[in-house]
Amino acid sequence: MPHDDLPIDPFDRNDRSGRFEDELGAVLRTTGAAFAADNRPELVTGGLRRGRRRLVRRRLATTGGALGLVAVGAGGIHGAGLFAPSRSGAPAAVAQQPADAPAAPGDATAAEVPGEKDPQRATIPVDDLATVLRDHAPAGTWQIMNAGGTGHHVSGVYDDGRGRAAVTVGLYRAQGDGEAGAGQVTCPSKVHTGYDSCTTERLPNGSRLMVLQGYEYPDRRVDTKVWRAVLLTRDNFLVDASEYNAPAEKGAAVTRTDPPFTPRQLKALVTAEAWQPLLERLPVLPVRKPAADPGRPAEPSGPALQAALRSLLPADVEVTDQGGDAGYGYAVVDDGRGRSLVEINVQPDMSDVRSSLFGTGEVTTLPDGRLVKVEKRPGEKGGAGVVWWTVDTLTPAGFRVVVSAFNAGSQHEAATRPEPALTTEELKRIALSPKWQKLSAK
Template sequence: MPQNEGTQHDGAPRERFEEELGAVLRSTGDGFAVDDRRELVAGGLQRGRRRLVRRRLAVTGGVLALAAVGIGGVYGGSLLGPAGQATTTTVAAPPQPGHANGTGTRTDAPTGKEPFAQPQIPAKDIAAVLKAHTPAGQWQFDDLEGRGQAVTGVYDDGHGKAGVSVGLYRAGGTAESGTGQVTCPDKNFVPFDSCTSERLPGGDRLMVLQGYEYADKREETKDWRAVLLTKDGLIVDASEYNAAAEKGAEISRENPPFSPAQLKALVTAEAWRPLLRQLPEPPKPPKGPGRSPSVPSAAAVQATLRSLLPRGATVTSHGGGDGHGYVVVDDGKGASMVGVDVQPTAGSVVAELFSGSGVVTLPDGTKVKSTQELGEKGGEGVVRWNVDTLSPKGFRVIVSAYNSGTQYEAATRAEPALTMEQLKAIALSPKWRKLPLK
């Protein structure tokens, strides 16, 4: 399946996804104070990339979970594509000729009204530390004249070219803001060969992941990654591939060039500390209507979902995070993943998604949108059944079910374990509105 993450088999579902993405992003922006929106866009474009987005998107197919893109500050700007990036260098993908970020100059020129100074670390300084803490080899970098937060290069040790990138970021207001970046992902959504997460002496945290660029492995591009989260909430994020680029390049070697131990040594090098200190302080969290929306806890969501499952659905695994959760059930006919995403304050713009044919309005004004479509993560024969609900007051619940235990593996059964009516009953349950919010 040659399409990118977030695409569907037939084109139409992709259009729906992009429509929903735009609406959710606009809705999320409505929750921030006007003075904070420039920082939101600039910061979001410069941080994290797509990797952590996948962890949220996989839960219910990538609709409501995208509200987190603008909230946490650790989700990636790659959703907007190279032309929308705010810095001259990116974390994982090299600038493309003709794009705004390939000129060596800032595309977000200062206006004098920025809420805080944008990081302007010389790219050559980041590259110098990268070269000094990796084995000897030939390097080619995209642009060492620019300034930003990251560099991307191609490394060749004589055994095949490999794309390598390093980015420096601030996780958020505290070190706890970045714990998701150093937590091993759920294998139900992100396949990997090995992952370790540890707390280092002194309080820093480290994750080393040996995974893949594509969840369905439609291309055998390996993505090995190490992320250091300092006790002060600063991040060093390094990725390497067994191809000359993250996407679109032929496999050039069996594995990426640096071992997990070498990746660890790279991101924990003391030489990063002076550069990390150049990152600006985060803005103070907004008050009143500008604060981040509250959601129910991960434990509450998972417990509620399990309580609403029909009889005979045996839970074999479960997981999720604040505001969302999933279970894998088996009724004796094969594994089936069921996910839920809860957004107590969806925002008025999200209502645009509940217009047109196929939307049913209940007597109390709640709108229900039901869809049955092919899965979006590449698993052979996987289908996704989805019920999306929105109350008149903006309380939104999405429930999805798949005919497989994961989205990227082949179908285990002809249809999901739950019917559309059962999914609808779960989504409309009053239990969701009674959950305490964090």
């Protein structure tokens, strides 16, 4: 099926199966990265370019969460990718954009920097990265997958005699001020990410460290575990290491119960002083500034959107968790009969997907020309018994608001109640509120 014919899921924050898995394939092995992975042409093809570009950006955005960074090495795009975005409301971490990630034709998300169409690429020999990796890991044998090349990351298969395991380490230069990479060392919300343990600490030298023990798939459809450590140095570099209990992150049978390195050993690996000379060789790339488009409404900011969503929820529900970023928000509510996840996406300039979104199903046209589509379907993230109710709306000018509710506190956990806490009429009232266009006009 061509990409442009695929239905669009505006809330797909961590789709690790089916459509999205096929879409990204080997190109993106991450759910994070606040650089321009979403600018790659294969993610923005055809007539749905603008709508799909924004949706991919929503899927990959980091907002205070521990998300996979993308590295460019001899094998192209590679990442530690496993975790869905946390929604703490913190600003997104902006990592160094890969030098060989081309912008999509017609993509208005970034402006060209004069004289910088071919920025300097990283020239760190992978063999140098591999040496540091071997020297600061427990004794064992290594097969380095991208030996002989240059780039930001090293990828290999490690064997200590108890089962072969994939290991990757990537180096990055966070752009902006000293807090630019903070989202990469903040534990994600369990609303979108299932994991066993996540710890953070500030080290005596001012660096910040996160160690997360999680899974390749949030619904744990396979037994592949991913343990990850990310160090944000005081001078704003990132060292990101991931390990698996299988010889590959996907498509390989597990070989051991847990990944080989303990959390303490992962910490020792990413905090090794030997990375510093290599970090300092990372190129400083020009900052790509958003292209000005004064005629286009903006997506509401995360805090404003969250506040508006909360004000529109029924009075008899308690909000137990909430978060979001620009254009997206969520709240976990409980009316005394079980937790229920509510999500909203506000997307200006979506006229080009009108026929794809509203060409079928239960669609009503209001007197002001707005289209309203109501859907009830099973959940898609593996949670047992989860149902998904959605109200999707679109104005004649292409301003889209879509609200969904689930009968569970997250899409990847089992249902906590027979139906969502909000009825479709309550979802419709939220989606049709004038607050969203007012927020976008500010």
